[in-house]
Each structure stands twice: as structure tokens, then as C-alpha cells.
Amino acid sequence: MTKAISFKSRMATLLRRFPFIPALGMLMLLFILNGIAEPNSMTVRALKGVASTYLALVFLSVGQTFVVYTADIDLSVGAILSLVNVSIVVIMSQFGGEPYVVLLALGAGIAIGALCGLMNGIVVSGLRMQAIVATFATSILISGIALWVLPVAGMPAPSLFWKVYGGRSYGIPNVFFFIAILIALLAIMAKTGLVTKLLAVGNGQLSAYQSGLSVTRIRIYGYIICGIFAALAAFCITGDTASGDPLVGGAMTLSSVAAVVLGGTALSGGIGSAFGSAIGAIIIGLISSLVFYAGVPSQWQNLAQGATILVVLMLGVLASKRINQ
Amino acid sequence: MTIMQHSNPQESRSALFVYLKNPLLVAFILIVLLLTAGEALSPGFASMEQILRLLIVAALLGIVAAGQNLVILGGREGIDLSVGGVVSLSAVLAGNVMDGSNANIIAAILVCLAAGGLVGLINGVGVTIFGIPPLVMTLGMLGVLQGLLVVIRQGIPSGLAAPALANFVSKPFLFNLPGIIWLWAAVGLLMAFLLMRTSLGHKIYAIGSNENAAYMAGVPVRLIRIMLFALSSMFAALAGICILGYSGTSFANVGDSYMLSSIIAVVLGGTPLSGGKGGYTGTMAGAFLLILMQSILTTLSIGESGRQVVFGLTLLVLLLFYGRSKALRG
Amino acid sequence: EDFTIGLSNGWVGSEWRTQMIEEAQAAAEKWKDKGVDIKVVVQSANVDVPGQIAHVRNFINQGVDAIIINPNSPTAFDPVFAQAKEDGILVISTDAEVSSEDAIYVGIDQTNWAALSAQWLADTLEGSGQVVAINGVAGHPANEMRIAGYTSVFDQYPDIKVVNEVNANWDQAQGQQAMQNLLATYPDIDGVWVQDGMAAGAWRSLMDAGKAGEVAATGEIRKDFIDLWVKNDFTSGASVNPPGVMASALNVAVFMLKGRELKEPASAGQYKNAMYLPIPFIDGDNVETVAKELEGKPGFYSYTSALSIDEAEAYFK
């Protein structure tokens, strides 16, 4: 009896420190199922494929997490991704594909992402509008600008760009290095005071304010980080697609929210982990390949995918709840 | 505590402010301003017929927004992202059942409301019994509904609206107004009565404001919340039927645009997403305002990117008037 | 002989796409009679661009012989198609062109598709009048090609004035609302150029406003619209983008897998990799015949055509 309780409370402590544990379990399971359904999906090449395809959603979801920490949400991440994608592609094709231009374009991309985040932060936190509707409004605005920058999909990115993304170093696919860098980055970020403060704000804005935190500024930082990660996501998309498309991110926004939830971060703020969101993004990808590998007939695929995601979302939420109780 | 009988320094200054804070009033002022602007941009824009046609479109959105409004009022981050999916599902189901014949209208309505009710019930159970946040539950449900639509459409004939339904939506019905506008007015009255003159209304606001206190005061919290989700889907289903009447035939992606616009209509109408306060009259104004804005934008020849930029900015400016949260410093 | 062919469709928001997949599956069956066993594997679901790139990678992992894709982006697939080609997989896009030099396009020329109906409109208006255009999703390549198509035609007629162009996102109800708003602003228009998916909506608004008899407008190829057209005697003309394009592409693919060579290499279009199929046209002259052909089909069924196996073979040496 006491043993059981202490096990439960140990689990609770563990889960509080690593809220992504259930997601990690889910991820393993999906990998195994995918492997059973299609053994080729376990080859290094296939894994590299999964990584390069979903790294953009991974970054986008990670960015979304920092906003969700404070109980906010950013429905404009997809639009930011599109804007950065077309902007860097346009810059690179205007000024040629030399390495310094590529770097310049990346710098500009980060700046654009940060600026969009700043705008969202000002609107939501500074002007105190409701995040869902306000970031929906900014997403329309940002999409409009993306369309203006590149009115139709199609401008190619210089080969240097996507060859680095798709290439290998020391025989290891570069995307794996990017993932390693992301993990290290997240581990470092989790130890920053800012993340603790974001979480404190998510627990209760008034309390955080009364404790002497600059709530408005902290929330704006959350949005800026989110914008920067959306820009990084745009780099990944550009690396994987080698082109600019003003509509490319539109459908990814809601997936990023789903990924955040799958990763064990509460939409109500104050608790969660960005690493979990990264796992959540991959889970979404693996579900859709599993549906295919498992041989679901085409007209049922969308339903199977939708229903599985719903069930997994529910299971994830329930698992965190159970162990937290 | 002291309730001041005499005026204090802030009171007189804030009289105008209080009016400006009334969302309904702001919405009406904006509607008049936009109509004037539209008329100035293109004469004939504010004609009776055009306003009537806008009202029809607003009614479709307004009916979806009624359900959205209820879910949001009920609090606990209440939101229904699945309404668009339900609208599509209902339009397709209604078209299939009706098969272009008046005789099948009742059956179609029953089937759609039942299907909607079932979807809402599942949403409600997921949210209340399993404790899934509404945004997550209804987002997941949206994916399921989109998949379901693909399955349902396999090889099932027709998709035609019955003539009576099409007429109800677009032809004069009573006092020269189309039936859909009467229907919207009826929905408005029903919602106002429900929210302000019934115990259910009190309970909805109670769970939206402080769920735990409501629970401790014997309010059946879960039951009511499930009911709200069911009502939301049923309103969306009703709107789906009307949209079938509006467009004559059903098609797969008909509901997509209703998901976020129904939420915007509610917010523009003065119901904050945090729930527990607001009402439907404002939402009706919000729905009309949104349709009016979109319509003026369509007529501007500034290209799609320009339109989106203007629309985004206008929305932001409008939202400044509505539902802003309180400053942390009292 | 047996081949595995992967079909990828990244958007299921319209019936046209479902029909596209079904026709392609049916076309594969027909090869049995010729002694060729074709296994079709399908991925058809709403996905974003990365999701559809994953479709292609899944096919590569499965080791299919050919991939036929209706792509969500014209350029995004260049790297992954290159990878498919390395693995010796044949890639064909249909319905929307792709920039990859490792793939070919088999389908209609979207620019010409628009030009044909624009030409019909210009002729019907006898070269003069006010016209509005209702387009699909801004920034979508097919949409932009279609704009280029009608613009090139209307530019030749100094008296045809395009007074406004709006986007209604290939959504019938939005097309209906757009038409209604345009009518309120420009009550005197003579013609409407509207893309499929929205034409039925635009016509509905014209009817509501009592203008169906006065205005010429392009139409679409769904059965329910064709019926309405015949019943109300619209002045309409519709270029056909048949959902059978994917079936055509499949037949072409099989011949290529069998090692046959095209008489003329696929080198048309802006990306120099296209093989264009003929575009049927429906107008007042043949609409009743079309209506008869469609009898008994569901309302959302699109008028279609596809290269038969024999017709496809005619393209090969």
C-alpha cells in the first residue's frame, strides 16, 4: 500500500520534471508499429527521411511551446513560417547563392521571425487582446505580406542551401546533427530563468505580476522565441523543399498545437516541456505513415488518421492527469 | 465597503467610456460606419437588397456562432473548433437525404440534428468526463469529421437541396424577408430568453464564471457542459442545412471557413473567450460586422495580398475595442 | 509483368479529388486484361507540404516502381523526387505541374484551360464589355497559371475591361458571396470569368439577382451544375479539367515502366517536363449531350475523360 503510493508519487515527481515521458512511450510504440508494418521504415535512410520531413514541424511546435507555457497561443506560426520561407528564398535569389548571401538571408529570416513574434507579443500582451483571436488576425496580416513578397509558389532556393540540409557530414546525415543541436539547445533553455518565469506567468499572471515579474515583457519574450523558432522551422522547410511557397505553412499551425499537447504541455499553461512538443510533432508524422503502411484503404485514411490522432491526444492528456493525481 | 452616492472624480469622466465599452453599441456604430464607407466606395452597396443579402450570409454564420457562443460562455476554456466539420457533414448529409425533394426535408433535418447532436455529445463527454481541454478535443474531432466526410461521400448519390429549402433561404418568405432571416431572429430570441430568463441560463453563466462554486451549489456542471457542446454541434448542423439551401448543392469543404469566423463573431460581439459573461445579441452584431467587412474588402481592387493585410489590420483594430483583458495593475 | 504504383493526393477537400483516385484505381484494373498486374497503393488525406513529402518518402521506403502525385506545391518536391529517381522510381505529377527535372507532368495545360474559356467569353461578348474574375486560392500555382491564361486572352481585346478580380478559395459558397458582392458594386457587368469549384456558386448569385439571362459566365463540369445549366439555358462555357487525368498519367506510367519511349519527349510547359492532354470544352452546342452522358451519376460527379490504354500507347514509339 505505502509502496504503491510512494511509487505513484515518485512517478509524479519524475513526470513533473520530464512531462514528455508518456509521449516518449507513444513514440517508441509508433516506431515499432511502423517497423512491423514496413521493415524498410527502420533503415537509417528512412529515419533520415522522417527527420528531414518533420524537422520543420518539430521546430514550429517547440516554438509554440514557449507561448503555451504562459497560457497563450500563437495561431500565426504557420504564416510566419511561410513569410520567412518566401523572404529568404527571395533574398537568396536576388543576391545569388553565395555562402555569405545565404547567411545574410538566414539572419534576415531570424529577424523577420523575431519581428513577427514581437508584433504578436505587443498585440496579445501589450495591448491585452485575446491570444486566439488576435494571433488569428495577425496570421491573416502576415499571410498577406508573404503573398506580397512572393505572389506564387515556385522560386528555387540555391543548391548550397538544400544540399547542406539534405547532405551528410562524417557519413552522418546533417539533419541528425540539427536534431542534436536542438536537443542541446532545449536542455540549456530549460535551465534559463526565462523559462521558469514563463511557467510562473502561466500559473497565474496576477500572481506573477505581484511577485515582481514583468509579466508583459515576459509574455512578449515568449512570442519572440516562438517567432524565432518559426523562422528556424522555415529554414528546415526551405532545406527540404528547396523553394519558396507563400502558402506552405498555413496547414501546419493546428498541427503545432496538437504536437504541443501530445508532448505533455498543458494549454492552460504553467507546465510542460518543449522537448515533448518535438516528440509530439514526430508522433503526428508517424501516425500518418502508419496508417499507410498498415494498408488502410485510401478513402478511410483520413478518418483513420484523424481518429488515431484524437485517441492519442486523449490518451496523452489522460496519462499526464493520472500520474499527476 | 462604500457605494458612493455622490459622484467621485472618475465617474463623470468615464460616462462616455462606459458607452464605448458596450460592445453592442460599438458594433452598431461600426456597422453604420462601414455601410457608409461601402456606399461611398461603390454607390449601391448600402442598398436594401444588398443589406438583405449580407444578412442572409450573416445569418448562416450567426447560427453557427450561436452554438459557439454557448460553449464559450460555459467557460473552462470552452471553444468548439469542430463546428466547421459539423457544418460540412450536415450539408452533405442533408443533401444526400433530401435528394432535391421537398418530401424529404423533415427527415433530412432530423438526421442532421441527430448527427450533430451525437458529435457534440462526444465532444462534451471527452471534455467533461475525460477532462480533455476543449480546444484539443474539438480540434481532434475536426480531423475525424474531415475523414468521415471522405468516407460518406463514397458513391452516395445527389447532394441537391430541396426547392423549398432553397426558397426558404433566399426568397422572400414573410413581410418580404427570407425565411432564414426569420429563423435567425428566432434563434436570437430563443438565445436571449434562454440566457436571461431561465434557470439554465443562470447555470450556464455560473459554470462559466466559477465552475467549482457552481458545482458546490448543486449545479450539474458536467451535464450542462455536455449539453452546451451538443447544442453547439446542433446549431452548426442547422446552419449546415441552411447553407445547403443557400448554395443549392452540397460540396465537401463548405464548412471550413466557419471554424475561426464563428469565434471571431462571438468575440466581436463582446463575449470574451474566458467565458461567464457576454451574450448572443452582441454575437449577432459581430457576425454581421464580420460579413460586412469581408464584403467591402471583396469589392476593393487591391489584390489579394492587399486585402489580407487590410483585413488583418482591421480585425486587430476592432479587437482593440473588445474583450481586452484587464490591466494587471488595478 | 507486375508493377507497384503509388498514388499520392494531399488534399481531400473536394469530390473531384476522390473521383480522380477512383478513376486511377479503375484504370489500373484494366491492365489485367493485358496481362499486366498492377498493384496500386494510395495515400490520400489532408496533409501539409511536409506531410505530402512524407507520402513520397513512404513510397520510396516501400520500393514502388512509380509514383503519381497530385502535388500540394510545384517546387517543394525537387529534392525528394531526386531521391526517388536515384532509386530508379518513375515520378509523374498530374493536375499541377512540378519544377523537378526528375519528374514529368501528365495532365492538362492549366494556362490553356483558362485561355479556352476566356476565349469563349470574349467571343460571346463579341469583344467588348465589363468582366469580373473569381479565382481560387491566391498564391496557388494552378490559380496563378489560370490567371495568366485568361489575362493573355483578355489583353487582346481592348474593349474588354476586367474591372475586378477576387479570390474565393475554390469554395462554392465563397464564390456565391463574392459574386453577390461584385454584383452590388458593379451592377452593369457583362461577363464573369470564374474557375471551377466556384462557378456554380457564382451562377446562383446571378440567378438570385435576376441576371442569369443577361450575363455570360464560365461554368463547371459537375453534374449538378450541368443539369442547372440545361434547365435554365445559361449562356455558359466550361473548359474541362477531367478528374481522369490521374488515370491517364497511370496509363502513361505503365508504358514507361514497360520500357517504351515517348514519340515526343515530355518537354512542354514552363518547366520543360510536361506532356499536355487534350482539353474538352462544353458550351451551348454540346451541353445537352454531356448532360445525357452524365445521367444516373451523383450530383458531385465531374464530367471526365481519360486516355485509354490504346490512346496512351499512341503517344509511344
Add this chain to the structure above:
Amino acid sequence: MSRLKLQQICKYYGATTALASGDLLLERGEIHVLIGANGSGKSTLCKVIAGSVRPDGGTFELNGKPVMLFGPQAAREMGICLFYQELSLANSLSIAQNINLYHLPTHAGGLIDDAELNKRAEHYISKFETVIGEGFTPDAPVAKLRPDQKQLVEIMKTLASEAEILIFDEPTSALDRSQVECFFSILRELKEEGRSIIFISHRMDEIFDIADRITVIRDGTTVSSRLIEETDHSTVIRDMIGEQPEAAALEASLAPQAEKKTESCLVAEGLSGAHIRNVGFSLAKGEILGLGGLHGQGQSTLLRTLFGAEKLQSGTLLLNGEAVHPTNPRAAIKNGFSYVSGDRVRDGVITGRSIMENVSPIHFLKDKTFLAFPSVLARIIEPALGALNTKYSSLGASISSLSGGNQQKVVIARWLTNPPDILLLDDPTKGIDLSAKSELFALVRKLADEGMAIILYSSEDGELLAHSDRILVFNNGSVSRELLGEDKTRFNLYEAAYSGAQ
């Protein structure tokens, strides 16, 4: 020169005057008590000092220099820190993170230094070592703590500011005696160091135990400020309530010992649940049964269990001879139970809604009415509010416009529209002023005399002794002793509470 000098500070919320003319002189090295009825403006004054409320007028001097505060952060920089009555904790963060939230210790690289974080937290935790209870480790999340433990974290967080001016707004409302004593000894040390402390409480004995000076606020205006030597209970009470001398006699008005009631209506045997073990008792009609003991020994859990809000794992409950199993409040209410919680923010007030909507739910439930016409409802609601002398402008006014005490009256009035058979009072006077308390208990006694059965838990021992006919002393989830008749003394109560405690 005073350390802090406030003159004629005022603050308005729409038509409500939260503070009309707040004056305060705070000296170095003193413990300065603020006292006043509910809603008199104490918290508002403190929040003005701590920067979280923007004053509408008045002057504010710190060490002789006028200051303008832009927020709590600015106040912290100037050495002012406030313990918030409503607490200011981040629930999902750990105790250590909460204590250090304002100044998170970092390594050279800017990353958080966990060792230092815990060390600093331990420093403040150790001051309360003997009274913190179970599970109070630096890395435990605050969410899991009991209310009194949370209050302790807020105290530690305030202490950790090491500010020169420390303000405590009702820091003891959830604490038991030993915790209060521990806290007071720390306060005295701080005073010795020369810090200035403002302390607010509604408990008279506490106040006289700790204060150097007592300032009284009435209706938003500072009415008196006296050294402790120059004042006494009745002077303070007179200042607080103005021209109503009879209320001053409150302390003396111990309820007459009611004669033993016999007709029992509720019999419990072997009740067990989350925090209660094998609790049994019988409750008679017309009786007020008190629950005593240290904090968190299962008293409120028992009440919540009876009300169906907490799970009953085993045991039997006979209501008028029939077995009932409380599964949820709704069912309990239908059975004749009612429940008033001291935590009105969580359990009571329907935030932001009208007074009418706050009273109506029980009426709807019991009368099964569907229609809700305001005029009809008013006839039912007004008498209920009147019975408690509730002060309100109109039934349509938002409950948030009332002071805490009046909000609590509205919540209680909810039960009076359709009176229950059994009234469960769970520390109902927490944070309520003296006159509201006396009105409430007068009403409770009247209800008992009319035949209602009442169970009362109070964290104030005096209140419990004065108003209950019989007391069950709780210890670690079960009843350790029953006090009745002559035995019902403060001495016995403490002895039973402390001797069983581990």
C-alpha cells in the same frame, strides 16, 4: 523621519470607493498592525504601497522623499514586499522556485543554479522546520500543499525578499497556533533588525500579542493610530465600528450553554476517506456540533465528504434513520444538506455575476424552476439577504463589487431561500470582520433554535468554544475526544488537539 508616510491615499473602482483617505506612518523597527472591518480598504492600502494598485490620489513618501511607483517590481527595488492575502504563488513550480522567483540565482552563464536555489530556500524553510508538516521539501510542487502550507510558502517568499518594509496581509488566516507562534517569533527578530512590518489580521488576540502600534481603518479612511500601550480591545473595536458600542461587547457574548438535544437526525459510523479515518458521531436537530483541533486534521474533509464533494470510501451514514451515500453535492443538497466554505473564491462566489445569480442556484435546484424572471426571484432573494444584513446596491450589481464579508453573506443567503435541514459550516468566517461574524453566529443560533442541525468547523478556537454546543476534537483524521458541558474549555481543547498530534 518616518520610513513610510502615506497621506490621503484614495482609490476608486467605478462607483465603489475602496480607499477614501488612507494615512499611515510606518517607523523603523516596528510591527504596525492594520485593522478594520471587511472591505474597509486594508488590502487596497497595502497594494498601493507594494505597487500593484495604482492610487487615484494622495501622497506617498519613502524615507522622506516622495515616490511614484510603477508596479510591484519598482516597489521591490525600493525594498518593499507584500504578502498577498490571496497569495501570489505559482502552483506548478516548486517551493524553492516560488521562494526565489524574483531573484532566481544563476551561474555565470546565466543558467539557473539549482544548488544555490535549494540552499536559499532551505534557509527560510528551516525557520519553520517544526511546524511545516509533511511533504514540505524544496522541490515539492506548491500545488500539492495544504492551504496552511501554501500560506507558509508565501510567508517565506516574502521573507526571502529581505526587504526593509515587509507587509503581511492576513498571513495567519489558515495557520494554526503553533505555526502562528513560530511566525511571530520570526517577526520579532526582524523587528530587532530594524525592519518595518505591517501586519493585518482579524484575530484580536494575535494582534495584541504582536503589535507595537495599531492603526484602524474604517470605510476607507484611517480613523486612529495608537501605540499598543495606549489602547485595548474595546477601544480598537469602537474605532473599527464607529458609533455602535453594543458590538463592542462581542467578546463577552458567549452563547448560553444549550440544553442537550436528543432527537438525532444524522448518525455517522466509521466514515473513512481521503483524510478521515473511522469517524463517527450523531447530530441532533437544533444542535450546533463543533469540530476542533489543529489545522488539516480532517475537519473540512469530513464536511466536504458529508456534502458529497469528497469521496466516502467506507462507513455508514443514516439520515433520519435512512442510509444515504453522499456521491455529489447535488444529491446531498436534495437530501437536505448545505455547505458554506470559508474559501469563497474557490467554493462560493460565482465571480463577476450579479448578486441575484449568486443567490439563485439553490432555489432553482430545490423548487425545480425553469423560468427565471427577475421580479419573481427578487421576492425570494431579498428576504434571504436581509436576514444577514447584507449591504448591496441592487440585486443586479456584480458580486465582485462587494467586500469579502458581504460576498460571504451573499453566498450564505443562497441557502436561506430554501432552508436546509443540515448546515455544514467549513470555517465560514475566514477573513470576515467582527460585526459580520457576530451577525452570522446570531443567525446560526436562530436557525438551530428553529430546528436546523449544524456542524461548525472554525480555525478560531474562541469562536468554536463560544458557538458550539459540543466539540469533536480531530487528530490525524479521526476524532480524538469529545468535549461537552463543563469539559468544553480552551484548556481541554488544546490538550486534546496537541497531545494527540505527532
